[in-house]
Amino acid sequence: MNMTTTADCREFEERLVDMLDGRLAAGSELRMHAHAESCGSCATSLSRWRRGLPAMRELAPRPLSPMALRRMELAVESGLRSTDPAPRAANRPVLSRLRMRWTLLGAAAACALALLALRLTARIHPSPTFGRLDTSSGLALVDGNRPQPGAELHPGASLAMASPGQIEFALGRDAQVRLTGPGLATLLGDAHAIRVRLDSGELALVLGKRHSNESFVVETRHGRVEVRGTRFSVGFAGASSWVRVDEGLVAAFRAKDADAHAVGAGQTFWLGPDSTALVPSPAVVPSEGSDTFESDPQPAPAGDCITATARARRAMRGGQPSRALRLLDERASRDDVQASQRCRDEIGYLRAEALRASGRPREAIVAYLRLDRHGAEPAMRQNALFAAGELEERTGRHLAAHRRFEAALAVAPSGGLREEAMERAMQAAFAGRETALARAAAQRYLREFPGGGSSPAARRILRETTSDGTR
Amino acid sequence: MTTTNDNVSCDPLASQAHSGDLVERARAGDQASFGALFRLHVGRIHRTVHRLAGPSADIEDLVQTVFVDGFRSLPAFRGEALFSTWLTRIAVRVAVRARNKAAARRLVSIANPADEPADDADPARVADARRGLERLDAILGGLSDKRRSAFVLHVLEGHSLEEVAAMLEASVAAVKVRVHDARREIERQARLDPWFIAFLGMGE
Numbered sequence: 001m002n003m004t005t006t007a008d009c010r011e012f013e014e015r016l017v018d019m020l021d022g023r024l025a026a027g028s029e030l031r032m033h034a035h036a037e038s039c040g041s042c043a044t045s046l047s048r049w050r051r052g053l054p055a056m057r058e059l060a061p062r063p064l065s066p067m068a069l070r071r072m073e074l075a076v077e078s079g080l081r082s083t084d085p086a087p088r089a090a091n092r093p094v095l096s097r098l099r100m101r102w103t104l105l106g107a108a109a110a111c112a113l114a115l116l117a118l119r120l121t122a123r124i125h126p127s128p129t130f131g132r133l134d135t136s137s138g139l140a141l142v143d144g145n146r147p148q149p150g151a152e153l154h155p156g157a158s159l160a161m162a163s164p165g166q167i168e169f170a171l172g173r174d175a176q177v178r179l180t181g182p183g184l185a186t187l188l189g190d191a192h193a194i195r196v197r198l199d200s201g202e203l204a205l206v207l208g209k210r211h212s213n214e215s216f217v218v219e220t221r222h223g224r225v226e227v228r229g230t231r232f233s234v235g236f237a238g239a240s241s242w243v244r245v246d247e248g249l250v251a252a253f254r255a256k257d258a259d260a261h262a263v264g265a266g267q268t269f270w271l272g273p274d275s276t277a278l279v280p281s282p283a284v285v286p287s288e289g290s291d292t293f294e295s296d297p298q299p300a301p302a303g304d305c306i307t308a309t310a311r312a313r314r315a316m317r318g319g320q321p322s323r324a325l326r327l328l329d330e331r332a333s334r335d336d337v338q339a340s341q342r343c344r345d346e347i348g349y350l351r352a353e354a355l356r357a358s359g360r361p362r363e364a365i366v367a368y369l370r371l372d373r374h375g376a377e378p379a380m381r382q383n384a385l386f387a388a389g390e391l392e393e394r395t396g397r398h399l400a401a402h403r404r405f406e407a408a409l410a411v412a413p414s415g416g417l418r419e420e421a422m423e424r425a426m427q428a429a430f431a432g433r434e435t436a437l438a439r440a441a442a443q444r445y446l447r448e449f450p451g452g453g454s455s456p457a458a459r460r461i462l463r464e465t466t467s468d469g470t471r
Numbered sequence: 472m473t474t475t476n477d478n479v480s481c482d483p484l485a486s487q488a489h490s491g492d493l494v495e496r497a498r499a500g501d502q503a504s505f506g507a508l509f510r511l512h513v514g515r516i517h518r519t520v521h522r523l524a525g526p527s528a529d530i531e532d533l534v535q536t537v538f539v540d541g542f543r544s545l546p547a548f549r550g551e552a553l554f555s556t557w558l559t560r561i562a563v564r565v566a567v568r569a570r571n572k573a574a575a576r577r578l579v580s581i582a583n584p585a586d587e588p589a590d591d592a593d594p595a596r597v598a599d600a601r602r603g604l605e606r607l608d609a610i611l612g613g614l615s616d617k618r619r620s621a622f623v624l625h626v627l628e629g630h631s632l633e634e635v636a637a638m639l640e641a642s643v644a645a646v647k648v649r650v651h652d653a654r655r656e657i658e659r660q661a662r663l664d665p666w667f668i669a670f671l672g673m674g675e
Contacts, residue, residue, distance in 0.1 A: 014647045014650070017625055021629050052672055052673035053626070055671045055673075056671055059603045059607045061517070064514070069510070072513065072534060072535055076505070076539055077505070079538075079539035080542055080543065414493075418510070451629060451631075453518075453628075
């Protein structure tokens, strides 16, 4: 591409994207076009980027699924609830940072003295927040002694289960751990950098989101697992050990190599050599929305429901929608009056997703719409109506799709799919040749999201149609 | 040549009122407003973080970090910029930091089936889109942090040069230079791959 260096060419290049995005005033745009007509190099550049820019913008990651959105929203809520220091300096305005600089210098000297005092104190009194024993069953021993509920656990503590049974304990900030025996685990590190060495047995863990200065590692002789906030289990099967993740993400390292392997929800990863032994199904399923284990070893109806949805999700992730459908239908067929509305909606939503993934769009649409009729929570209804709209569109029913997207907007006007629903309603109306609807939707989109990803498309619709309904 | 928004028949101030109202309520401690703000901005932030940090299994974590950092810092938000601009500034910082960290440690990602294309999409189109995205990610990965940020925000995300300058806490002149240099580099790299140039429709 031959770039000229004249001032006009330079300015043309700088404002090219603004022009293609329709951000230039009419006079400026005319001057740009006039320049392009007299400059071959800039005309070529304009032509290339006019074709290439939309294509390049299309190359974006797939939008987050409704489930991922909900999971992330919960994680953000949890992150805000946790006690954390004040806002970081990097986010403060520059002037404010400058004003604070002298204050910080003064404070630094005081902090140094305070830290020195803290270090001395810590040597005398080890941190009391490292760990605390909650409950135990069977023959449990901590450092060779029978433990008492509420007993403190210190770095170096050895937890042993000589027979089948369990020890539950809290570690550091917001980590709940269960050791299922027979098994042996050793606690290492400190409250901010916790390490649990598992020699045998199985550990199930529920962790809140880790702060940047915190780490949590589970080691076996075959490798280690580094954790952010998540729900997962680590255990032995034959001569190998494994990690199974129920929620979130862990980084697993095999002892024999230095690579980190990201293990996500629904996945099992062998730390040692792959084993033909079956990884046991979850022995414990922490209640959803809670960071603790169910206290009742017998699953309650709601817990059973959560187990069913968790299994169905795993089947979906594993590319087995038919299996997921079977699991959900089995669960739904039970006469369970105690199942909560939320649980029934969750099953209904997953069932619709499974039908969709099984290539049964009409049945999926019916299942999505049923959620709307049965009064599921607004966010779920918006997701369901949006998904129904997508399917209507794929089957060429543009006006039905338009109605679904509009309904998705109406049910949760500030919901997570607001921009997408506005955009899709606009596109569906345009594809269905409902010019007046398409124009109204385009004007609404531009009003709400003037810099949104679909603003060029909205402007194109307004350019290509007239208010009297012609195209 | 001057830049204005006056050729757009809409009122940007009115469009931001909803977000501004939510920000005010969130600052007053209204929990529901945090959720509404999250849902309002998460799609754009997710796309921006992916383009800035590159493909990684950690994208969801990074997006969460942007929102947690942003919400915690709300008391410091004085409304001098739009909330979306301010949040994007945090996204740039989080993404660049993650990118530099990732460069120091190789992460082998196990594909997350949830991120795989839908079963009912046209397989050939999906394969092309995936290949195109990988190619673009690779080319962006060869740019410096500053050029990449300016290019992503202006060219791919469609923010004006002035908005990008506010997001990057840089002058408009500096942003212009970074975008210009990034575009030249990207055109150069793209020309090395005839398939990619044809895919983008940027051939002769």
